[in-house]
Amino acid sequence: MFLMLTGVSFAQITVKSVKGLPFLSLRGERSFQSIDLTMDNLGDSVEVTIFVDGAPPLTVGVGRGNHDIEAYAPETAKAREARFRVSVGQQTLYKGQVSLQPVRKMTVYILPHSHNDIGYTEIQTNVERKQMNNLLTGIDYAEKTKSYPAGARFVWNLEGVYAADLFLNRMNDQQRKRFVEAVHDGGVALNGMYVNTLTGICGPEELLQLFHRGTEVASLCGTPVDAAMISDVPGYTWGTVTAMAQAGIKYFSVAPNYFDRIGDILVQCEDKPFYWIGPNGKDKVLVWIPYRGYALSHGMPEGLTRKFVSQYIAELDRKQFKYDISYIRWSGHGDNATPDMTICDFVKDWNTTYTWPRFIISSTSTAFKAFEDRYASEIPQEKGDWTGYWEDGTGSSAFETAENRATSARMSQGEALWVMKNLSGFPSDTDRDAWRNVILYSEHTWGADVSVTRPLSQKTMEQWIIKKSYATNADSLSRQLLSDALDQGSVAPGNSVDVFNTHSWSTSGVVLVPRELSSAGDLVKDAAGQVLTSQRLSTGELAFMVSEVPPFASRRYTISAGSSAPDATPALKVSDHSLENDQITVGVDPSTGNITSLKKMGVSNEFVDNDSTGGLNEYLFLQGSNLADIQHSGVAKITVKEQGPLVVALQVVSDAPGAANYVREYRLVKGADFVAIKDVLDKLPAELDPHPGDYPWANLHGKESLNVGFPFHVDQGQMRLEIPMGIMQPEKDQIPGSCKNWLEVGNWADVSNQDLGVTWVTLDAPLVEVGGITATLLGGQSNPNVWRKHIDPTQKLYSWALNNHWETNYRAYQDGIITFRYILRPHGAFDALSASTFAIDQSQPLIVAAASGDGVSQPRLRLSNQRVIVLSLRPSLDGKAWMVTLYNPGARDESTGLLWSGAVGAVHISNTGEGVLAPAGDQISVAGQGVVTVRVEKS
Structure with missing residues (x-):
């Protein structure tokens, strides 16, 4: 389509280039496609006439300077060469041919939004004000352009529900009314995810709660929400599909950062829409990463132009994009940018001038539905985890990350207690606020843009105080919810x-x-x-x-x-270097303090791989990225801490690089088939940038990480990782574009063959490496080729406990007491239900409290089928029902009944919005690795 000319001069005019453009327009009743001629005129103004075969002559005035002139050729149905000539008067300046291709009748949807970084470039409180003002401006622009031609009206996509939530809580009645009306008439579009979240560190209920506020706002506005956006973040846990299905989300606009620490997600997935199938094999969501993710407009200060359209269509052709519907994000000029109404005039003028390509400003839902309606049968499917990349930064604040995990678990227990005790007056505002804080901690903006280059600056410190407060506030609110349930009722007599x-x-x-x-x-x-x-x-x-x-x-x-x-009959033994009961034996190396033997009674297997490693719970501290520099803990001092008859424990004290103190505890309980590990680290801060603002230093220096090794010996063992509402196997269950240098895990991992295995539970640290220490990419990483491409079968697991590998956003250092807890449970053949219930028992243990009232002597709820479990039991936020979230950890579909100890009302299949969808019947079907939400009315 492009022909470079040698250049022919007349009256100081030079024709520089000629190329066909992928534009169609009507001239009269005929369709023509555009040709671009570039000319330089070094002399006086002159009229130039352009002749193209089959088209009327075009005469234009050419003044001094450079000119892009749009000429026209009749629309072609196949590739051809079109003859043309350029003349001044009777004098021919140039004649030749231009290559023309058929013009694709492409519809391009534009999704205006503002990328929500809650912090980073400025303090979080300023961002809150900005995003509320952006919403007001978006409403204004939608109203101002309401009379524009179809497709040119401004539509403000709320990237997440966060801005709407702030708006509804803080604005006056008139402003709230305007918002509801704007959503109802399409000027403002809701997208169902609350914020841009690191989904890989979310627990199951947190992931469901991520979409809950969206259903509430949608109900308020009388408009269903079936789409979600996420921006900047590369990679998403598989359970996101399940959570979206429970919230009625069908469309997912994914727009990651386009260069930094994103692996090969754009190489693999950009402009390759697909149906993402959930762990149960039935839930699905249409996913699409647009060209250059969310930040396309950041590099276009001139806005949308004719030149961009030509380049964009050429880019789609280069990718062999086979569809005639596409979309782009338009997030203004920078993060947290203000709405850009100039796109409305561009679209209005463009669609008036050209018939194809056609632009439509729209919501996510409108664009994706148009695409699905036309191409549903052609859209490929992917089933697996889309393992995240940026979750690694959560290891830069390991204490708070562990705190937030514990809070999420405590919230589930607190909510259940309110139902178990049949209490009235559930504090729904406390519940909402607690979950909101949990989610805001998991939101991707960890700190300031200068958090590593200037870690002690006011900007960095102020933003970290607020970020940390999300975890702290959530912890406090969850404890309040729990204690409020426990404290109700008269105090029972006696101790x-x-x-x-x-x-x-x-x-x-x-x-x-x-x-x-x-x-x-x-x-x-x-x-x-x-x-x-x-x-x-x-x-x-x-x-x-x-x-x-x-x-x-x-x-x-x-x-x-x-x-x-x-x-x-004491069945519990402890010595300086071993623990034993009637279920398992644990051996501890007297020099290193690592576990060098783990055996299960009646099973002929040593579960520790001692051939090439230092045993289980091995301290592996790395400064920089060279594995040859790994340091270990020092000589162990081992003492017996607990001597029975119920609990025995060994305490191991060692020096450790990166720490002022390092204490490990191994605990075994009478009759228990597992050993509990607690590692307590008094962390020393990492080396900070000696010259604040020195990016090259901050990018590669002062980096450290702690890995805790768990190399298991299970012959031909397969590794499984629990994720929210699902189970995945590394490599086998990862879709293209997934991170393989590190992976996220919920509560447990398991290494098993057909006969035996071991379940590993992590209570505090959500990041793992499999097969080796592979998380060694420091600072900014823009080359997709440096990332790990394949995970071989392995029985070696490493807890990536903490790190400061980023050059921005995340913390440069952490210090103080940090605890990492793990549990090891050798077993026979793998059973997903057993692994799941065991791990939940560890993360949500039995609750002890001063006795009050009559207690709960009869089970408030039982399931008729124990192959199904309850993930969540809580009061509905309207106070009229109990909400039950059922989960089937196994691979086979199951059915169960709900057996209540007291009278209940109608039972319906429900969703995240707590609405009534359909009668539940006596037996509720739950697909393998599937989730069902049930609403049970109070009697």
């Missing part, structure tokens, strides 16, 4: 405690009673007066064993002076 099981299966285990609740003594009896095995721990807590606390119920125990009777 008694209630132990609550907030799960849908019976649970046994050791309960730790704080010193202040157990000051009466060490003798524990159950309701029948039977004396239970108990032990006063070195921490001052009283430990006792409870057995088979029923689902969603409690049991009461009394504490009095005395101690438990001696165990006639």
Whole structure:
């Protein structure tokens, strides 16, 4: 389509180039395609006439200077050479041919929005004001352009529900009314995700809550929300599909950063729309990454132009883009940018001038629905985890990341208690605010743009204080929600405690009673007066064993002076270097303090790979990226911390690089088939940029990471990772564009063959490497070729506990006490249900509280099929119902009934919005790795 000319001069006019353009227009009743001629005139103004075969002559005035002249040729249905000549009067300046291709009848949708960075370039409070003002401006622009031709009216896409939430909470009644009306008439478009979230670190209910506020705002506006946007963030956990399906989201506009630490996500996925199939094989969402992600407009200060249109169509052709519907994001000029109404005049003028390509300003939903309506049968499918890249930065604030994980788990337990105790007056505002803070911590903007180059600057410190407060506030609110449920009811007489099981299966285990609740003594009896095995721990807590606390119920125990009777058959042993009960044995290396032996009674296998590593729970500290520089903890000092009869524990104290102090604890409980590990690190701060503002130094220097090694010995073992509402196998269950240098995990991983395996639970650290230490990419990384492309089968797992590898946004250093807890459970053949319930028991343990009222003697809810579990049990926010989230961890479809201890009303299949979709019936079907939300009306 492009022909470079040697240049012919007449009256100081030079024809520089001629090329066909991918534009069609009507001239009269005929369709013509455009030709671009570039001329230089060094002399006086003159009239030039352009003749093209089949087209009327075109005469234009050419003044001094450079000119782009648009000529026309009849529309062609196939590639051809068109003859043309350029004349001044009777004198021919040039004659030749230009290559013409058929013009694609392309419709390009434009999605205006502002990228929400909650912080980064400025403090979070300023961003809040900006985004509320942007919404007001967007409403104004939509109203001003309401009379524009179809497709040219301004539509303000709210990238997330965050700005709408702020607006509805802070603006006056008139402004709120304008917002609702703007959404209702299409001038403002809702997108269902709350903020641009690092989905890989979300727990199951947090991921569901990520879309909950969107359903509320949609209901307020009387407009369903079936689309979501995410910007900047590359990679998303597989459970996102499940969460979207529960919220009614069908369309997902994904627009990552276009250069930094994004792996090969754009190489693999840009302008390659596909249906992303959820873990259950049934849920799906249409996903599409547009050209240059969300930031296309950032590099176009001149706005949309004819030149851009030509280049964009050429780019689609280069990619062999096979569809005639496309879309771009338009996020203004910078992050948190103001709305840009100039696109409306561009589209109005363009669509008046040209018939193709055609531009339409729209919502995400409108664009994606148009595409799906036309191409649904041609859209490819991908099933698997789209493993995230930017979650690695959460390891730069490991303490707060662990705190937020614990909060998410505590919220689930607190909500369940309100239902179990059948309490009225559920504090829905507290619940909303707590989840909002949990989500804001998981939002991708961690800190200032100068967080690494100027880590001690006011800008960096102020933004980190606010970011940290999200985790701190969520923690406080979750504890309030829990205590408010526990404190209701008259205090029971005597020194008694209630132990609550907030799960849908019976649970046994050791309960730790704080010193202040157990000051009466060490003798524990159950309701029948039977004396239970108990032990006063070195921490001052009283430990006792409870057995088979029923689902969603409690049991009461009394504490009095005395101690438990001696165990006639002690099955618990501890020495300086080993722990043993009737289920497992644990051996600890006397020099390193690492676990060098893990065996299960009756199973002929050593679960520790000692051939090429230092054992399990090995401290691997790396400054920089050279694996040869890995440092280990020093010589271990091992002492017996707990000696039974219920709990035994070893304490391991070592020097450790990067730490002022490093203490490990290995704990084993009588009759338990697992060993609990607690690593407590007094972290020293990393080296900071010696010359604040020195980017080259900050990009590559002062970098550190802590990896904790867990090399398992399971012959031919397959590795599985739990993710929110799903299970994935590295490599096998990763779609193109996924990160493989590190992966995110929920509560557990498992390495198993057909006969045996080991489940590994992580309570605090969500990042893992598989097969080796592969998270060694420091600072800015724009080359897609440097990223790991394949994961071989492996039984080696590494917890990537903390790091400061980024050059911006995330923290440059962290210090103070940080705790990492892991649990190892050797087992027989792998069972997804067993792994899931075991891990949930660890992250949401039995709750002990001062006894009050009558307790919950009967299970508030039981499931008729124990292959299905309850992920969440909570009051509806309207106070009229109980909401039950069912999950099937297995691969096979299951059905279950809900068995309540008291009268309930109608039962319906529901969704994240807590609405009524369909009657549930006596048996509720739950697909393998599927989720079903149920609404149960109060009687």
